[in-house]
Amino acid sequence: MWLPKLNESHSGFSSCHCFTAYLSDIVGRGDTDVVLGQDASLSCTLPFASGVKHVTWQRVRTHEHVQTLATFSEQFQDNVDEEYVGKVTLTLATFNSTSIKIKNTTFEDEACYICSFKVYPSGPKRKTMCLTVKGISEMTAEVNPxxxxxxxxxxxxxxxxxxxxxxxxxxxxxxxxxxxxxxxxxxxxxxxxxxxxxxxxxxxxxxxxxxxxxxxxxxxxxxxxxxxxxDDNKENVTLRKYIIPMLVVVIFSIVIIAFYLHTKLNDKNQKSTCTA
CATH class of the missing domain: 2.60.40.10 (Immunoglobulins)
Known part of the structure; x- marks a missing residue:
């Protein structure tokens, strides 16, 4: 059987190419669409990884800086950033596979999520997965004239x-x-x-x-x-429209009658004085 002879240049090229593809082949899985209020899960796996020292989950939204959600390392184990405790949970934390759960999603959770494996000595390997949140959050109504x-x-x-x-x-x-x-x-x-x-x-x-x-x-x-x-308001307006003028007329009539009686009484008293 004849086998082709491989020189050193062939061997070096082949091993280098496979190593690069092998390290960058992160497998990402999880929810890309979620209904408002439901939980969303995302996971990343770096198969057969070696030399991983640090795993990080980050989030980036339009016109905002990248935010670190959670990390996993030899020194600190799994750690969720204080700002996201109760919102984000690390459901799996190893050096070749990691998963997070985003609880009770809101529209603010719609973003792109980045899992990053810090591999020594080649550097970080990343995978980006974007989440869309859909739904109706609020309805209000009112009736006005x-x-x-x-x-x-x-x-x-x-x-x-x-x-x-x-x-x-x-x-x-x-x-x-x-x-x-x-x-x-x-x-x-x-x-x-x-x-x-x-x-x-x-x-x-x-x-x-x-x-x-x-x-x-x-x-x-x-x-x-x-x-x-x-239409109670309209009826009240109509009543007020007629009642107020009627009250004015009644009050004015009472004032006139009182003035008339007062004048009449004064005249009577004056006549009695003159007779005496």
Whole structure:
């Protein structure tokens, strides 16, 4: 059997190439998408690693500095940074495999996470995994008088979420798309978006009844039932409109009668004095 002769240059090139690929081959696993409020898990493995002295988990968000979450080393073992105690847990900490759990995710946890193995003497090897948090975090609603008509009210509904929520109005009474509505959006610091929808509806159709605000974000949705109160305020305003003038008339009449009686009594007293 004939075997090709390998010289020293072949041998050196081959071993160097395999060593480089072997050390940089970090396997990353875990959640890339998570629903708001759920836990997220991430893990990194550096197979057959040797010479690893230090393992680190870091996080980086847009326009922010890199933040260290947790470390593992021969000297200090596993350690979670004080700022993230209760939020981040090291579920596995060895020199060739490491895992973390991010608890009760919020929109602020949406970031890229970096696992780093400090290998001696070649230097650090890193793997980056990015996490997306989706969901609707909050809904609010209120009913206010219409600024342009006493016979209408403005119902407002706000939803905060990611991706940007959409809002639909529903009612068992009638189709809501016939009424005038306006939408406004606001980008929040945690990268979520708040959308507010205002719809103007007639009191004659909806007083004492409910309308529904439906918020949708990706495949998630939330509903909010909003009660439209009866027009008690308008009745109170109407009563005040008539009662106040009537009270003024009554008081004025009493003053005139009192003045008349007082004058009459004075005249009578003067006549009695003259007769005496």
């Amino acid at each position: 219409s600024p342009t008509s006493d016979s209408d009210v403005v119902v407002s509904c706000s939803a905060t979420g990611k991706p940007t929520p959409t809002i639909q109005w529903k009612s068992p009474e009638t189709a809501m798309n016939f009424f005038r509505s306006n939408n406004f959006t606001n980008l929040n610091e945690d990268s979520s978006t708040t959308i507010t929808s205002n719809i103007t509806i007639p009191l004659s159709q909806f007083h004492g009844k409910y309308v529904e605000c439906l918020a949708q974000s990706d495949s998630m949705e939330k509903r909010f039932q909003i009660y439209v109160p009866k």
